[in-house]
Amino acid sequence: xxxxxxxxxxxxxxxxxxxxxxxxxxxxxxxxxxxxxxxxxxxxxxxxxxxxxxxxxxxxxxxxxxxxxxxxxxxxxxxxxxxxxxxxxxxxxxxxxxxxxxxxxxxxxxxxxxxxxxxxxxxxxxxxxxxxxxxxxxxxxxxxxxxxxxxxxxxxxxxxxxxxxxxxxxxxxxxxxxxxxxxxxxxxxxxxxxxxxxxxxxxxxxxxxxxxxxxxxxxxxxxxxxxxxxxxxxxxxxxxxxxxxxxxxxxxxxxxxxxxxxxxxxxxxxxxxxxxxxxxxxxxxxxxxxxxxxxxxxxxxxxxxxxxxxxxxxxxx
Numbered sequence: 001x002x003x004x005x006x007x008x009x010x011x012x013x014x015x016x017x018x019x020x021x022x023x024x025x026x027x028x029x030x031x032x033x034x035x036x037x038x039x040x041x042x043x044x045x046x047x048x049x050x051x052x053x054x055x056x057x058x059x060x061x062x063x064x065x066x067x068x069x070x071x072x073x074x075x076x077x078x079x080x081x082x083x084x085x086x087x088x089x090x091x092x093x094x095x096x097x098x099x100x101x102x103x104x105x106x107x108x109x110x111x112x113x114x115x116x117x118x119x120x121x122x123x124x125x126x127x128x129x130x131x132x133x134x135x136x137x138x139x140x141x142x143x144x145x146x147x148x149x150x151x152x153x154x155x156x157x158x159x160x161x162x163x164x165x166x167x168x169x170x171x172x173x174x175x176x177x178x179x180x181x182x183x184x185x186x187x188x189x190x191x192x193x194x195x196x197x198x199x200x201x202x203x204x205x206x207x208x209x210x211x212x213x214x215x216x217x218x219x220x221x222x223x224x225x226x227x228x229x230x231x232x233x234x235x236x237x238x239x240x241x242x243x244x245x246x247x248x249x250x251x252x253x254x255x256x257x258x259x260x261x262x263x264x265x266x267x268x269x270x271x272x273x274x275x276x277x278x279x280x281x282x283x284x285x286x287x288x289x290x291x292x293x294x295x296x297x298x299x300x301x302x303x304x305x306x307x308x309x310x311x312x313x314x315x316x317x
Contacts, residue, residue, distance in 0.1 A: 048268045049074045051111035053102070056084040057200045058193065058235035059117030060302050062141070063281075065261035066115070067303055072271045073264075075281035076109050077304055082286040082312060085193060086120050087164050098125035099132070101286060101312050106133065113137045113268055115260060117234045120162065123170045137267045143171055143232035144256040149179035151252055154224040156183050158217035161232035163188035171232075183221065189213045189233075196235035199242075202294035210239070211246045218248050228252045280305045286312040 050066065050073050052059050063077055083089065083097050098121050106114070114129075114136060116122045122140030129138060143165065148157045157179060165171055166188035175184045192213050198205050219226045229251050231237050237255045244253065283304040285291065288311030291299065296306055 047072055047074045048112045049076065049109070050113050050115060050264060050268075051076050051078060051105060051109055052115045052117055053078045053080070053105070053121070054117040054234060055080045055086045055121070056193065056197055056235065058196065058233060058238065059115070060200070060298075061234050061237040061255065062115060062117040062257045062260050063302055063304075065257040066264055069258075069261040069265055070268075070271060073268070074279065075304070076105075076111065076284065077281060077302075078105050078284045078286070080286045080312075082288075083314075084197075085162075086118065087162055087190070091124055094120065095125045095128060097314070099128060100314075102129055103132075104312050105284070106136070111136070113139065113264060115139045115264060117141055117260070119143060119165050119232055119234075120168075123168060139260055139263045139267065141234060141256055141260060143174060144230050144254045144259070145171075145174045145184075146178035147259075148228040148230045148252070148254040149182050151254070152182055152228045154227045155181060156185075156219050156221060156224050156226045157228040157230065158185040158187055158219065158226050159230040159232050160187050160189060160192070160214065160217055160236060161230075162193065163190060165232050183219075185217065185219050185226070187214075187216045192239070193233055193235040196238045199239055200295060200298050201292060202298070207242060207246060210242055214243060214246065215248075218251075225249060226251060228254060230254045231256070282307045284309045288312075 052063050052066070052075055056079050059077060059079070063075060066073060066075065078101070080097070080101055086094055089097060102114070116126060116138060119141050122142060126138055126140050143159055143161060145157075145159060159166070159171070159175075161171070166186045171186070175186075191209060195205050195210060217226060217229050231240070231253055234257070236243070237253075237257060240253055240255070244250075281304045283299050283306050285306075288309060290308065291306055299306060
C-alpha cells in the first residue's frame with residue numbers, strides 16, 4: 001500500500017538544494033546530475049549512439065520521447081532486470097551495482113551519450129559515473145516538481161514516486177526550492193513500478209490495486225483539489241492511460257521524459273541531414289535471459305529488438 005506525507009507551504013525562505021541549485025525540474029537533471037562531457041568525435045562518421053539505462057522497463061517512456069524528438073539517434077536500451085527493483089538495494093550496493101553494469105555496457109557499446117532513466121540511480125550513482133567517464137555526457141532524471149508547481153492553479157500538487165525517492169533528502173530539497181508556494185503531498189508506491197512491468201509483459205493486473213496506490217495523491221483542502229501529479233518514476237508514464245482513467249478527478253500528470261529528450265538533443269547537437277534511420281534499436285537485459293514473446297512484442301512497438309547478452313552478475317560480497 002502506498003504511504004504518503006504532506007509537506008505544507010514553506011513560510012520561510014527557500015532552502016538550498018543539497019546539490020547544485022541551477023537547473024532541476026521538468027525531468028532535466030541539475031548540473032550535478034549531468035556530465036557536460038564531449039560527444040565522441042567518431043559520432044561525426046555515423047548516427048549518434050545513445051545508451052538508455054534503467055533498472056527495468058521504465059526507461060521505455062524516456063526512449064519513446066527520444067525517438068520522437070531525435071529519430072536519427074541509434075539507441076541501445078539496457079534493463080538491469082537482474083537487480084530489479086532497485087528499492088531492495090542499500091545506497092552503497094546500488095551505486096556499486098550501477099558502476100559495475102555501466103563499466104560493462106560503456107566498454108562494449110561505446111555510446112556517445114548515456115541516459116540514466118531512473119531517479120534513484122541518477123541521484124546516487126551519477127556523481128561517481130561522471131568522475132569515471134569525464135568525456136562522456138550523462139543525462140539524469142529528477143522528479144519534475146518545478147513544472148508541476150508552475151502549472152498548478154490550486155497550489156496542491158502530489159509527487160508519486162517509489163519509497164526511496166519519497167524518502168530522499170534531494171526530493172525534499174527540490175520541493176523546498178521549486179514548490180515553496182504549494183502544499184506538496186509525497187506518495188511512495190511500492191507496487192506501481194511492478195504493475196507497469198506486468199503491463200509491458202501483457203500480464204493480467206488488478207486495476208483496483210492501481211486505484212488504491214494513487215488514491216493518496218488526490219487531496220481536497222479548503223475547497224481546493226490537487227491538480228498536478230508528478231510521475232517521479234519513469235515506469236509510471238507507461239500506465240498513464242490507466243492512471244487517468246482511475247483518477248477520481250482530472251489532473252495533470254507531469255512526465256519528465258520530454259525534458260530528458262530535449263536535454264539529450266542539446267548535448268549531442270543537431271540532427272544530421274538526410275532521412276531518419278529506420279534501423280531498430282537494441283534491447284539488452286542484464287539477467288542474460290530472453291524476454292517472453294509478449295515482452296518482445298512490446299519492445300518491437302518501441303522500435304527495439306532483443307539482443308542476447310551474457311549475464312552481468314553481482315560481485316561476491
